Amino acid sequence: MPVQIILGAQWGDEGKGKIVDHLSEHVDIVARYQGGANAGHTVVLPPGKGKPEKEYVLHLIPSGIFHPRVTCVIGNGVVLDPVALMTEIKQLKNAGIKVAGRLLISHNAHLIMPYHKMLDAARERGEEKIGTTGRGIGPAYIDKYMRTGIRVVDLLNRDTLCKKLKRNIESNNELLNKLYHSQSLNVEEIINEYQEFDRKLDEYITDTSEYLNNALKRKKRILAEGAQGALLDVDHGTYPFVTSSNPTSGGACTGLGIPPTAITSIVGIVKAYSTRVGNGPFPTELNNETGELLRKTGGEYGATTGRPRRCGWLDAESLRYSIRVNGIQKIAITKLDVLDEFKEIRVCTEFKVGGKKLTHYPTDSQTLDAVEPVYRTFKGWQTKTSGIRSYGKLPKEAKTYIEALGKILGTTIWMVSVGARRDQTLIVR
Numbered sequence: 001m002p003v004q005i006i007l008g009a010q011w012g013d014e015g016k017g018k019i020v021d022h023l024s025e026h027v028d029i030v031a032r033y034q035g036g037a038n039a040g041h042t043v044v045l046p047p048g049k050g051k052p053e054k055e056y057v058l059h060l061i062p063s064g065i066f067h068p069r070v071t072c073v074i075g076n077g078v079v080l081d082p083v084a085l086m087t088e089i090k091q092l093k094n095a096g097i098k099v100a101g102r103l104l105i106s107h108n109a110h111l112i113m114p115y116h117k118m119l120d121a122a123r124e125r126g127e128e129k130i131g132t133t134g135r136g137i138g139p140a141y142i143d144k145y146m147r148t149g150i151r152v153v154d155l156l157n158r159d160t161l162c163k164k165l166k167r168n169i170e171s172n173n174e175l176l177n178k179l180y181h182s183q184s185l186n187v188e189e190i191i192n193e194y195q196e197f198d199r200k201l202d203e204y205i206t207d208t209s210e211y212l213n214n215a216l217k218r219k220k221r222i223l224a225e226g227a228q229g230a231l232l233d234v235d236h237g238t239y240p241f242v243t244s245s246n247p248t249s250g251g252a253c254t255g256l257g258i259p260p261t262a263i264t265s266i267v268g269i270v271k272a273y274s275t276r277v278g279n280g281p282f283p284t285e286l287n288n289e290t291g292e293l294l295r296k297t298g299g300e301y302g303a304t305t306g307r308p309r310r311c312g313w314l315d316a317e318s319l320r321y322s323i324r325v326n327g328i329q330k331i332a333i334t335k336l337d338v339l340d341e342f343k344e345i346r347v348c349t350e351f352k353v354g355g356k357k358l359t360h361y362p363t364d365s366q367t368l369d370a371v372e373p374v375y376r377t378f379k380g381w382q383t384k385t386s387g388i389r390s391y392g393k394l395p396k397e398a399k400t401y402i403e404a405l406g407k408i409l410g411t412t413i414w415m416v417s418v419g420a421r422r423d424q425t426l427i428v429r
């Protein structure tokens with residue numbers, strides 16, 4: 001510490017929520033730095049005090065919220081959907097989890113407006129469909145970079161808000177009209193609705209960059225939680241089939257307003273196989289019974305949209321690229337238990353094109369679509385691992401697989417997760 005970045009090293013849904021919750025026991029602050037309610041981070045709390053095990057899916061609130069000592073921060077890099085946030089706060093409150101006094105929202109975060117979701121859906125009707133989550137993410141970041149976005153701080157001034165809102169609706173009027181007959185977008189209604197959000201969210205809004213930098217001076221331990229994954233990064237991912245922000249480690253500094261010198265550790269979360277939701281290249285995808293078995297055993301359905309996730313073998317070539325662009329120093333492997341039943345487990349170690357080994361990671365989608373993955377096959381352990389509580393007790397074949405992965409990826413494997421609960425986490429010694 002002081003700042004440890006936890007990010008997805010693949011195409012999202014690696015189990016960031018589980019690992020961030022697990023690590024939150026030892027930190028003071030957990031801060032989300034990018035993305036919006038497109039994220040779905042699952043945390044499963046163990047049974048206790050007569051209560052059964054409970055699963056929560058967080059979209060905006062950092063996964064440290066289940067540890068009462070932890071303060072959660074939504075940074076300036078996040079695009080904030082107040083509707084989704086209010087729902088999430090309510091759900092947590094109803095479950096007896098205190099949010100007041102423990103959640104801080106950046107006054108510089110951009111807001112998702114109702115028309116962002118409409119524009120997102122409209123673009124998805126076109127031929128160049130990305131398969132977005134439909135949460136208005138792309139259009140909100142377009143406004144941010146066009147310098148026409150509406151930020152949390154704008155909620156304070158009704159006149160400015162009204163002016164900006166009118167301008168933004170008018171500039172998109174043609175498309176909105178064509179698709180939605182935009183009379184349904186009533187500026188006054190939106191203003192009243194968003195000012196009501198402002199009243200409700202006022203207690204959480206602050207200069208989070210200042211808060212985090214003061215916390216750094218006081219030697220507080222901060223965990224920066226990424227959403228999505230490095231291969232969905234708008235700069236480094238499989239463009240254009242990406243999200244509209246920077247889940248990669250650099251995004252943590254710009255998305256939180258903290259200096260790069262504060263970052264002391266970068267951890268990549270890696271699922272023991274690969275999944276992807278939406279369109280785009282996926283070299284190791286399995287459109288067969290094995291892929292189906294991974295989906296069924298791993299419960300691979302989107303935590304936000306419920307869509308079936310595309311499944312395939314682990315792709316070490318893409319992961320080495322991800323390790324490089326993020327500067328990942330250690331890895332947490334999740335969902336190892338999902339491979340328990342498999343007789344054989346494969347890992348793609350390199351790509352070939354036309355029989356020739358690729359020496360440079362292709363970031364254009366066409367080339368990535370055309371690569372032939374070269375696999376190394378491992379013997380499965382065919383033993384249940386979800387009840388195992390120490391790394392040493394894993395079956396021999398599972399340890400061989402993990403240790404070989406460390407070598408193939410050229411990095412340290414720090415943790416192995418064998419189930420969705422906190423206690424199903426093994427430290428590799």
Ligand code: GDP
Nearest residue numbers: 013014015016017041042303335417418419420
């Ligand atoms: P995130 O977006 O990276 O936080 O991941 P998601 O929550 O979208 O998807 C991960 C899913 O796998 C969730 O349903 C988790 O509860 C579950 N999960 C996380 N770690 C493990 C694990 O080690 N084993 C199993 N079986 N499930 C896990």
Ligand code: IMO
Nearest residue numbers: 012013038039040131132133227228243277278
């Ligand atoms: P977490 O944080 C997996 C994918 C979408 C789509 C692309 C662009 O739970 O890992 P967007 O709505 O962001 O414009 O969609 O990115 N995507 C995710 N896939 N996990 C996520 O979040 C994702 N967030 C976006 O499916 O392909």
Ligand code: MG
Nearest residue numbers: 013040041303
């Ligand atoms: Mg998810």
